[in-house]
Amino acid sequence: MRQAFHTLELRTRGRGIYPVTDEVASWLAREHADAGLLTLLIQHTSASLLIQENADPTVRSDLERFFARLVRDGDPMFEHDAEGPDDMPSHVRAALTQTHLAIPVREGRMTLGTWQGIYVYEHRTSGHRRRVALHYLGE
């Protein structure tokens, strides 16, 4: 049993859902990860992680539209707005989605379903540099 650590870095171009499945799979291949457990942790509270449909891009735009309506930018209820009208909504969206994911790895592949992909969900309207800690424990 062994471990490996990595930090995946990406620069977002503002609010939206960014695929990272291929980068994660490449890292696992470089580490010769055959059977074990993969954990991802996004090191931010205004961006989050999602496993979602990887085929039709309207799933991602619909999801964003849903969250934009559920958590309104500039809602006067929010006190925390030092970084703008999208500041607190970003924290709420992150609380409603995932900060970490765990994915078993079997026969050298993540055990995702056919239609599943891994995404970083940027909640801020402007682009940010985002870091995701990766951890593998297995054989």
Added chain:
Amino acid sequence: MRQAFHTLELRTRGRGIYPVTDEVASWLAREHADAGLLTLLIQHTSASLLIQENADPTVRSDLERFFARLVRDGDPMFEHDAEGPDDMPSHVRAALTQTHLAIPVREGRMTLGTWQGIYVYEHRTSGHRRRVALHYLGE
């Protein structure tokens, strides 16, 4: 330290919350899992996983009623409706709940609280065959 993998399959009868605690516990018993970490990953994006109250079934019907109101089937905001009015709402519900769970195992038992059970949440109105990847890492 050792690992075990399994795929739990179930056929749902449409939208609703289905208990799987006993099947998961049986698998752990068959594997003689004594102390370690259990991970569950549902391999779909229109069904999800939940740890919820296992005593009063109205908790599950109330939860469903809440989600039905929060994410309306056939909402004209959604573009992605190839599989019907419940298609995109299913993806949103999945994003708001869990695609994976991790549960420590201690002295041969999952460390769930007395009132906690593990559930598969089917979000589609018609029944589907669902697969949950199980992974155990421990002693």
Added chain:
Amino acid sequence: MRQAFHTLELRTRGRGIYPVTDEVASWLAREHADAGLLTLLIQHTSASLLIQENADPTVRSDLERFFARLVRDGDPMFEHDAEGPDDMPSHVRAALTQTHLAIPVREGRMTLGTWQGIYVYEHRTSGHRRRVALHYLGE
């Protein structure tokens, strides 16, 4: 590779978001956890776990205000109210946030971002004794 288990207990003073980062870090230090995976599981269905902003306390009060509006206490839609108007809303809030968290540990520290803290989110209006199962697997 080795494992350690612990149960973190805290008594809440009613609805609100309680920091536990320091207690979790202390336990990891006592266990000389150097590199591995930490899992937390809250053993209740009316309280949950969150990784959130650790700097400005208005993030937590805004988050609570958002959830209070999204899931109304005493909503007549809810049947399950044996323990009062906050009973079912607590289960819904728990379903919308996290029952478990997984955090890689590297060089003796949790791989949290600078602004991230770990919180127990009490959803009941009165105080409760809450238990969080901790599990460490690593070196």
